[in-house]
Amino acid sequence: MNAKPTGPIPADYAGQPMLQVAGRSAGDWAAAGTPLYLYDASAVQARIARFRAAMPERIALHYAIKANPLPSLIAAIAPQVDGIDVASAGEMDKALAPMDAAAVSFAGPGKRDAELDAAIRAGVTLNLESEGEAERALAIGERLGTTPRLAVRVNPDFELRGSGMKMGGRASPFGIDAARVPALVRRLIAAGAAWRGFHIYAGSQALSAEAVIETQAATIGLAARLADEAGALPPLVNLGGGFGIPYFPGDLPLDVEAVGAALAGELDRLDTQYAIELGRWLVGEAGIYLARVIDRKESQGETFVVVDGGLHHHLAATGNFGTVVRRNYPVAVAHRMQDAPEEVVTVVGPLCTPLDRLADRVALPRTQVGDLIAIFASGAYGASASPQGFLGHPPVREVLAGV
Template sequence: MTREFQVQGVPVSELARRYGTPLFVYDGTALRDRFHGLRDRLHPAMEVFYSLKANPNISICALLHSFGARAEVSSLVELTTALRAGVPPQQVIFLGPGKSRQELAACLDSGIHAVVCESIPEVALVDELARERGVKAPVALRVNPRFAVKRSGLAMGGRPRQFGIDEEELFATTDLVKRFPDVDLMGVHVYMGTRILHEAVIVENTTRILDLAERLSAALNLELRMVDVGGGLGVSYFDGESDLDAQVLTDGLHPVIEDFTARHPGTRLIMELGRYLTAEAGTYVMGVRYTKTSMGERFAVADGGTHHHMAAVGIGSFVKRNFPMAVLNRLDEPATEEWNVTGPLCTPGDTIGKKVPLPPVRPGDLIGVHRSGAYGPTASPGLFLSHGYPAEVLVHEGRCHLVRERDSPEDLLQRQRLYDPTAHDAADVPH
């Protein structure tokens, strides 16, 4: 009997029949195990904040919050999502280099724990908005440090960046507290990079960030009530990579955190995690429509592709490698052939896997891209060629929940307006 991929006992063929393909499937047990696998080992002073940018589905956020995760958001919709998912405002921080006036106002009006400011002009705008409201605005300063991350998939500090305020500039601007009287400068944030797969690097980065926070606190005369050490914990996708060992990581972090909290017992410590929490729990499921051979190479043409899962083709990476893939309805068959897995888009770039080792592929097969719970729809051109976004299904405690409906043609057209060249009514012209 052919072995089939299952999520908590639910066969993938049943999921495809009920919800159609392509679709993202999330395993709630995998989310829980991933969260607690780190949280239960991590020093109790370090709080885990879920970065919604990795997967902004409201049900994913709500489930992670039920396990104990807080929320880190970077847009008005992500802020609204976190609050509607049940995350209390004091468990929310907001960051990003180009926040709008509307977003900053929403932060102050909702009473979140901290606005992470990434430039001096942004601090000035927050000061203005706080004065209008008669409140003190809680602000953490994002720092672009002199030191750079080691062995990161994508560095986000240590060089000229749109992120944060250069370390040198902050140490030279010691009158910030006096200049902005309606801002409560209460913390420091540093985010060095992503996809770090070496425990010692994370420990070293954390050590240096905590040291920088202490020195800035003394130089700027700000009360250090929060330090966000970023995160960047990686997930292995490719041959030759290994997942982080949570025990090794936390054993290394524990004395660093213990030493810091002994000196700063009232400081709230934050680690941001997105990909690390959700990637492993997700599978992108595509149905094969056609198979063909072209100039000696095999092609499986599926109903899903890069418009839903751009991350799988190496967005942000110099080296393009395949995510782990399988024929989900025939797991026990050996991978004896190489297949190019392509999607329905009318572009040669819609190749989600090149020369992927698979068993002989047939129309009707279900191909899955594993480790797809992060940066799927949220980092993909879902409107390209007007295919829209796929369904998303959460399986938790053995039950299936449709947590995002598939886009329909009407969904994609309803916000457009048809121009009628025969009409003579006045056009909508801004005054």
């Protein structure tokens, strides 16, 4: 049987004969129980340092905690970034534990009045998604006697070319169509709100530096035009993110240094502060999902390796979260990282559904019951983006290593 290719193992771990994180083996980390998400704090810190070195000094860094809202991870990241972006009241509560409210922004359509109330009371910036939401926020601020901090999320008339998830250039539940933004900005200022600027997000999971550079230039141009039409300078322009990571065969890392060099030549088009919000790019390759082999079986010439974790913990690796064609994440036998492949197997979980397939017909060293299977690039949209209550299996453990 021909093996299907897998994505590239991140450079932090690719050369290891036996998987180690923060000086301890995967087997040591897994001794307290599997399945397990293991996050490498030093890998996250290195990503943040790389971003700082690559980007102009005027660019602030925000962490979008929807990528991974583990409280210990947020606490470790918060002192190293300039802000945190959230998308629910629950995320807001997590962000406010280690971060000052003035550095927290709240996006997402359908914010309930109770969420608007809580954000305004706390002093969090609301990224408004509609004129109706703006009017509700203004009314709540007036009732509370508190000046709300309000930014306008713009639905741009362009998209991030080649992005895995497009967020602009079409009708959208996210943000306000660009043509209507200047009037809303004038309304907010006239009402006495603390207008905090623009949030413009055109797409995510892009690996092409050329596409990111093109989109960032268009974003700054749009912000400058909207500011001119509104007659007001935005205090901050959040350029969104969109930085992708390699998951699948043939994926190449984003050249963030090229992105930063190009961005430096664009910033003077608008005399304001800028931010980039990143989630996946900061934490995605720093996470590893470990599951233990509990059975092997043969069926009509195909070998299945059954592990104790699966779709209920790692929906994305099974191809059921944001992908059209199922492709294999990077995968390895944790204690035999450099051994030659000896067999072609399909790695499946314990759930009673054919969708519970973590790796499809991959070439691995021969696996035995008790071995650990490692799925890399698992630090973003893992545990919190998966249906952990499905079929009543135990929840996954999450551990932050190196703190």
